[in-house]
Amino acid sequence: MSPRAxxxxxxxxxxxxxxxxxxxxxMIARALLPPFGGTAAVWTTSLLFFQALLLAGxxxxxxxxxxxxxxxxxxxxxxxALSLITLPITPDPPAAIDSHxxxxxxxxxxxxxxxPYTLLAATAPLLQARVAARSPTPYRLxxxxxxxxxxxxxxxxxxxxxxxxxxAQTVGWSWLYAGFCGSMALWVLxxxxxxxVAPVGPAPSRRARLLWVGLSATGVALLMSxxxxxxxxxxxxxxxxxxxxxxxxLTFVIAFGARPGGRRLWFPVGLLGLxxxxxxxxxxxxxxxxxxxxxxxxxxxxxxMALHGELARRAPDPGRxxxxxxHLALGGALGGLGVGLVAPLVFPLHVxxxxxxxxxxxxxxxxxxxxxxxxxxxxGPRLLLAAVGLxxxxxxxxxxxxxxxGDVTLYRSFFGTLQVKRYRDGMLVNLMDGRISxxxxxxxxxxxQPTAYFVPHSGVGQVLSAAGSGRRVGVVGLGAGTxxxxxxxxxxxxxxxINPDVVTVARSxxxxxxxxxxxxxxxxxxxxxxxxxxxxxYDVLVLDAFSGDAIPAHLLTREAFGVYVGRLGAGGVLxxxxxxxxxxxxxxxxxxxxxxxxxxxxxRAKAGSPLxxxxxxxxxxxxxGETGGGMVWTDDFAPLWPILK
Numbered sequence: 001m002s003p004r005a006x007x008x009x010x011x012x013x014x015x016x017x018x019x020x021x022x023x024x025x026x027m028i029a030r031a032l033l034p035p036f037g038g039t040a041a042v043w044t045t046s047l048l049f050f051q052a053l054l055l056a057g058x059x060x061x062x063x064x065x066x067x068x069x070x071x072x073x074x075x076x077x078x079x080x081a082l083s084l085i086t087l088p089i090t091p092d093p094p095a096a097i098d099s100h101x102x103x104x105x106x107x108x109x110x111x112x113x114x115x116p117y118t119l120l121a122a123t124a125p126l127l128q129a130r131v132a133a134r135s136p137t138p139y140r141l142x143x144x145x146x147x148x149x150x151x152x153x154x155x156x157x158x159x160x161x162x163x164x165x166x167x168a169q170t171v172g173w174s175w176l177y178a179g180f181c182g183s184m185a186l187w188v189l190x191x192x193x194x195x196x197v198a199p200v201g202p203a204p205s206r207r208a209r210l211l212w213v214g215l216s217a218t219g220v221a222l223l224m225s226x227x228x229x230x231x232x233x234x235x236x237x238x239x240x241x242x243x244x245x246x247x248x249x250l251t252f253v254i255a256f257g258a259r260p261g262g263r264r265l266w267f268p269v270g271l272l273g274l275x276x277x278x279x280x281x282x283x284x285x286x287x288x289x290x291x292x293x294x295x296x297x298x299x300x301x302x303x304x305m306a307l308h309g310e311l312a313r314r315a316p317d318p319g320r321x322x323x324x325x326x327h328l329a330l331g332g333a334l335g336g337l338g339v340g341l342v343a344p345l346v347f348p349l350h351v352x353x354x355x356x357x358x359x360x361x362x363x364x365x366x367x368x369x370x371x372x373x374x375x376x377x378x379x380g381p382r383l384l385l386a387a388v389g390l391x392x393x394x395x396x397x398x399x400x401x402x403x404x405x406g407d408v409t410l411y412r413s414f415f416g417t418l419q420v421k422r423y424r425d426g427m428l429v430n431l432m433d434g435r436i437s438x439x440x441x442x443x444x445x446x447x448x449q450p451t452a453y454f455v456p457h458s459g460v461g462q463v464l465s466a467a468g469s470g471r472r473v474g475v476v477g478l479g480a481g482t483x484x485x486x487x488x489x490x491x492x493x494x495x496x497x498i499n500p501d502v503v504t505v506a507r508s509x510x511x512x513x514x515x516x517x518x519x520x521x522x523x524x525x526x527x528x529x530x531x532x533x534x535x536x537x538y539d540v541l542v543l544d545a546f547s548g549d550a551i552p553a554h555l556l557t558r559e560a561f562g563v564y565v566g567r568l569g570a571g572g573v574l575x576x577x578x579x580x581x582x583x584x585x586x587x588x589x590x591x592x593x594x595x596x597x598x599x600x601x602x603x604r605a606k607a608g609s610p611l612x613x614x615x616x617x618x619x620x621x622x623x624x625g626e627t628g629g630g631m632v633w634t635d636d637f638a639p640l641w642p643i644l645k
Contacts, residue, residue: 017123018148035093040231048340057121058329062322065129088174216331225353255308266305273302278395348410354396415499439480459603459618476527477545487518496527590630
């Protein structure tokens with residue numbers, strides 16, 4: 001095979017493999033959202049998995065690139081053939097979520113995509129290592145590879161997800177992977193005569209290698225923490241996974257495709273991006289969704305451009321190319337491990353983003369400072385940079401400090417972050433999920449009074465205040481247990497709650513459950529799945545299962561409503577909390593009501609409190625009201641853009 005043909009085939013294979021590598025990430029995580037409760041941790045844990053397998057793939061590429069061509073071709077071709085046995089990649093989720101959901105999720109991911117993903121991850125460094133024997137610019141293939149990654153990410157939310165169901169997606173991806181294996185095998189056979197490239201010059205110092213790892217780890221930490229911040233107030237959806245990841249990859253394309261002299265220009269832009277992240281952290285959910293998405297994405301892009309510009313500037317000679325990528329993958333895996341597993345165990349609040357911002361600033365400043373001209377004055381710039389760093393750290397820490405003030409108890413798990421705050425010597429207790437209040441209770445003589453979004457004149461309050469006894473009431477989402485205050489003797493209230501910490505809080509910090517006159521039962525698990533496996537029927541079924549202000553998309557689909565309607569008795573009522581700062585969820589509920597022939601009415605209310613005004617918005621289905629209108633979400637298709645305010 002001629003050098004030109006070999007390079008063209010390598011470029012095609014790099015594009016193909018990278019497209020598959022990154023299209024499968026949102027695809028497989030999207031398939032696992034419903035069985036794992038639709039929580040944002042599904043994506044952050046998946047990113048950790050993908051970063052770990054990227055490290056495995058790069059380590060494999062580093063090793064095999066040192067082998068003679070014929071032997072490398074035999075090994076890699078054989079592994080590609082063996083990986084076909086694992087197809088199709090359709091995941092097999094567990095029947096129930098246990099006390100270690102993150103480990104369960106990692107196990108499912110490993111069984112479904114572990115082998116293909118590892119070999120795909122090895123493609124880019126392996127191709128570049130062999131091309132380096134015939135081309136002086138092997139790093140250009142890295143830009144081509146990232147361009148393929150971007151293509152895969154763009155096609156998934158815009159073309160694949162809207163047009164094809166999840167099951168068909170995984171089967172189609174499997175066929176494309178089989179085609180990739182053929183292309184890669186052809187290239188391996190054609191390039192088996194190419195000798196490995198020997199390193200040139202002295203090996204990079206330990207400090208240089210640690211800097212590679214640190215810059216890469218910080219970039220991944222920024223990616224994961226920014227994606228988590230976006231999901232906290234909007235929804236867990238592939239669209240908001242793909243956009244940050246797309247920008248992250250774009251920074252690699254620009255950094256490794258740009259001229260070396262222009263890479264330092266991104267440092268001041270990176271400072272502006274970090275400042276934008278600080279501002280959004282302090283604004284919280286009050287910022288419009290467009291400002292949140294735009295600001296977070298700009299901050300991520302600018303910060304990663306500064307980090308990856310430094311990486312590109314410090315890339316070694318082509319003979320050490322695979323070692324360089326191995327260090328980058330190690331950094332990515334460490335960043336993913338820190339945000340995905342270590343931080344939830346160590347920090348009771350989300351502090352990963354402020355830490356990543358400070359680390360990005362410190363690494364970029366430290367890297368640039370080492371290479372400053374000898375004649376450059378030191379004292380003035382050093383003081384200025386120190387002041388900027390302190391301001392950045394203070395701005396990022398302030399939202400955390402505010403949440404820790406006063407009498408507060410913190411809980412954090414795979415399913416989110418809870419905060420119980422007590423005021424007035426414990427006579428007022430408030431439950432925060434993320435940055436949103438999910439209910440409060442007045443202690444003392446008024447402790448049995450419903451509050452917040454559940455007052456008697458709210459939609460659900462009107463339903464549960466109606467005359468009747470011996471009612472069976474099902475509630476998806478426990479919160480503080482406020483709705484138990486409507487229980488009467490002879491009633492049965494069944495609460496379905498996926499987060500065990502919420503159950504602990506409702507029983508230890510609030511008294512709504514204990515004070516209820518009804519028989520109260522609490523079932524731990526995903527409400528939709530528990531209801532689907534139950535034969536219970538309810539007079540009233542309440543859907544109130546938000547995490548922070550994020551939309552529980554998998555609970556608002558046609559398939560989910562089929563489960564709810566099946567659990568309603570004759571004359572039963574379904575009450576859905578559609579209160580949201582950023583999305584018109586009522587439009588979705590109207591569409592679903594039309595699918596199942598349910599009449600609906602919408603009840604908006606507000607209630608004053610010592611903590612401010614609580615605005616509630618409920619849809620009540622099954623009683624007298626209006627019909628028609630709306631849109632229909634399904635498990636395969638739940639677009640967010642049409643309902644954003």
